[in-house]
Amino acid sequence: MSAFRQSVEAMIPALRRYARALARDADIADDLVQDTLVRALRSEKLFLGGDIRSWLYTILTNLNKNRRRSLARRPQFMPLLDNNPDASGTEAEGRDIARALSTLVEEQRAVLLLVILEGMSYREVAEIQGVPIGTVMSRLARARAHVKASLEGERPALRRVK
Amino acid sequence: MTDRTIPVTEDELHAYVDDELPAERRGDVEAWLAAYPEDAERVQSWRAMAEALHARYDQVANEPVPQRLELERLEREPRRWIYGSIAAALIAFVAGGGLGWLARGEADTPAPLQSFTVDALDAHRLYVVEVRHPVEVPGSERAHLQQWLTKRCGWDVRAPELASAGLKLVGGRLLPGPKGPASFLMYESSSGERFTIYTAKSATEATQMRYTTLDNDSAMFWTDRGVGYVVSGGSDRERLTQVARAVYEQVEKSGS
Numbered sequence: 001m002s003a004f005r006q007s008v009e010a011m012i013p014a015l016r017r018y019a020r021a022l023a024r025d026a027d028i029a030d031d032l033v034q035d036t037l038v039r040a041l042r043s044e045k046l047f048l049g050g051d052i053r054s055w056l057y058t059i060l061t062n063l064n065k066n067r068r069r070s071l072a073r074r075p076q077f078m079p080l081l082d083n084n085p086d087a088s089g090t091e092a093e094g095r096d097i098a099r100a101l102s103t104l105v106e107e108q109r110a111v112l113l114l115v116i117l118e119g120m121s122y123r124e125v126a127e128i129q130g131v132p133i134g135t136v137m138s139r140l141a142r143a144r145a146h147v148k149a150s151l152e153g154e155r156p157a158l159r160r161v162k
Numbered sequence: 163m164t165d166r167t168i169p170v171t172e173d174e175l176h177a178y179v180d181d182e183l184p185a186e187r188r189g190d191v192e193a194w195l196a197a198y199p200e201d202a203e204r205v206q207s208w209r210a211m212a213e214a215l216h217a218r219y220d221q222v223a224n225e226p227v228p229q230r231l232e233l234e235r236l237e238r239e240p241r242r243w244i245y246g247s248i249a250a251a252l253i254a255f256v257a258g259g260g261l262g263w264l265a266r267g268e269a270d271t272p273a274p275l276q277s278f279t280v281d282a283l284d285a286h287r288l289y290v291v292e293v294r295h296p297v298e299v300p301g302s303e304r305a306h307l308q309q310w311l312t313k314r315c316g317w318d319v320r321a322p323e324l325a326s327a328g329l330k331l332v333g334g335r336l337l338p339g340p341k342g343p344a345s346f347l348m349y350e351s352s353s354g355e356r357f358t359i360y361t362a363k364s365a366t367e368a369t370q371m372r373y374t375t376l377d378n379d380s381a382m383f384w385t386d387r388g389v390g391y392v393v394s395g396g397s398d399r400e401r402l403t404q405v406a407r408a409v410y411e412q413v414e415k416s417g418s
Contacts, residue, residue: 009233013223016231020222021215030228037236043410045371050407062415097214115180116212117219122182127326130415137173144176148207151214 007052008040014118015056021113022064024102032067036060057118058128061110068106100150108143111136170194175201179208278340279383282360282392283376285337285346290356296348297333307334311345317389319345319361322412327405329357339363349405357395357405364390371410373399382406386413 015036019029036059101109107129114120114128122140126133170191177183178191195202229235289296299307304321311319314336321331329349337344339362347359364385371384380402383392391413393406 005233012227012231013225016225016227017219017223021219030231034231034236037231037233041233041237042370050404058411097211097218113215117215122177122180130323130412137176140176140180141172144208144211147211148204151211 002044004044004052005041008037008056011053011056012037015060018057018113018118019060019064021098021101021117022060022109023067024098028067032060032063035063039063051124054120054124054128057114057120061114061128064110065106096151097147100147103150104143104146108139108146111139112143112147115140170201175205176208179205179212278362278364278390279374279381279392280376281340281344281362282358282383283374283379283381283394285344285360286358286381286394287379289335289346289348290358296356298335300333301331303333304331307347311336315343315345315361315363317361317363318416320412320416321347322359322409324349324357324405324408327408328352329405332356341365355396355401357393357402359409360392360394362390364388366390371406373403375399384410 012033015033016029019032019036020026023029023032036056039059040056101112104112110129111125114125115122120128122133122136126136129136168190174183174187174191178188183191195205299310301307301321308320311334321334324331328351330351332348332350334345334347337346337360341363344360344362349357349359366385367388369385371382374381374383375397378397379394380397380399381392381394382402383390385391391409393402393409395402395405
């Protein structure tokens with residue numbers, strides 16, 4: 001197997017993690033990863049060196065953006081209630097963070113996940129999104145503020161009227 | 163209090179949490195956090211957020227990779243749209259006379275694409291040496307340039323942002339192409355090396371990127387959604403690949 005293929009293969013678990021958090025649906029997430037891999041294999045010739053890791057995240061981020069653009073024309077269905085009384089503390093926490101993520105706009109969610117979950121540098125994220133570093137930082141700041149507010153709002157005891 | 167130091171900004175707090183802060187500033191931020199509990203609480207909440215994200219999603223990376231994501235499988239059974247583009251390329255090849263196997267070792271290059279690339283390289287050579295009038299519309303009028311070329315050519319002509327490759331848009335012009343108009347954009351680095359991007363309508367729907375060289379110039383070319391792209395530059399193949407890749411990615415990004 002070529003070095004290129006090996007590098008791509010080594011990235012699959014991390015791509016799945018990013019896609020799952022980005023799309024919040026296991027099937028859609030793996031579809032995104034699959035399309036990313038197909039596109040990467042197809043474009044192997046383009047890669048004489050360079051950072052395969054950022055490149056794969058770039059493809060996946062763009063595919064998700066395109067997917068959402070086409071979804072925007074269809075109505076969205078959200079579960080009315082997804083309370084699970086049996087959930088343990090960690091599961092409930094996981095549900096909270098997933099729900100908080102879902103309230104973010106697309107670009108902010110991607111920045112938050114790339115920086116926090118995938119450990120990318122601000123510079124790498126700027127390249128992935130094709131924006132200046134300042135934009136990455138302001139998206140990150142807004143995402144954190146939003147998620148923080150959302151997590152605090154989720155706990156009834158702390159709910160307050162602004 | 164930390165009156166000796168410059169106040170810490172919100173950006174710096176984020177950079178501190180994300181390990182992006184210059185080492186010499188860390189001490190200042192830590193002193194700041196000790197003095198401002200509200201900021202310390204915020205930093206703490208961001209750390210908790212990171213932990214919650216990892217706790218929720220790291221397990222995904224530890225799951226066994228599903229079969230449908232195995233690379234060998236993906237190569238054996240690519241999704242149908244790939245077959246589609248290969249078929250389109252073959253049809254164009256056959257329609258191009260079947261004698262597409264051309265000179266200069268470009269054995270797998272369909273003939274129409276080949277002549278098209280030669281056109282682009284000719285334009286490249288003609289205009290890169292031009293000092294005073296290399297373009298009709300200067301790069302300072304990027305929006306107007308794109309609008310004008312898009313209108314005349316009939317497909318979306320966008321001048322990619324190539325600052326990451328150290329290139330600035332010089333401008334562009336309209337040229338006669340093999341089948342109607344072609345757009346021609348020129349870029350320049352601070353050291354004066356010039357690259358051009360030529361686009362024209364292509365009979366081929368989509369192909370992989372290819373490379374060709376002619377004397378001291380070389381070109382990377384491909385087609386995407388029926389539009390052919392030729393990025394031409396000097397003889398440095400690696401440099402050209404870097405530029406072509408940046409162009410390719412932006413074209414891909416702007417597409418549907």
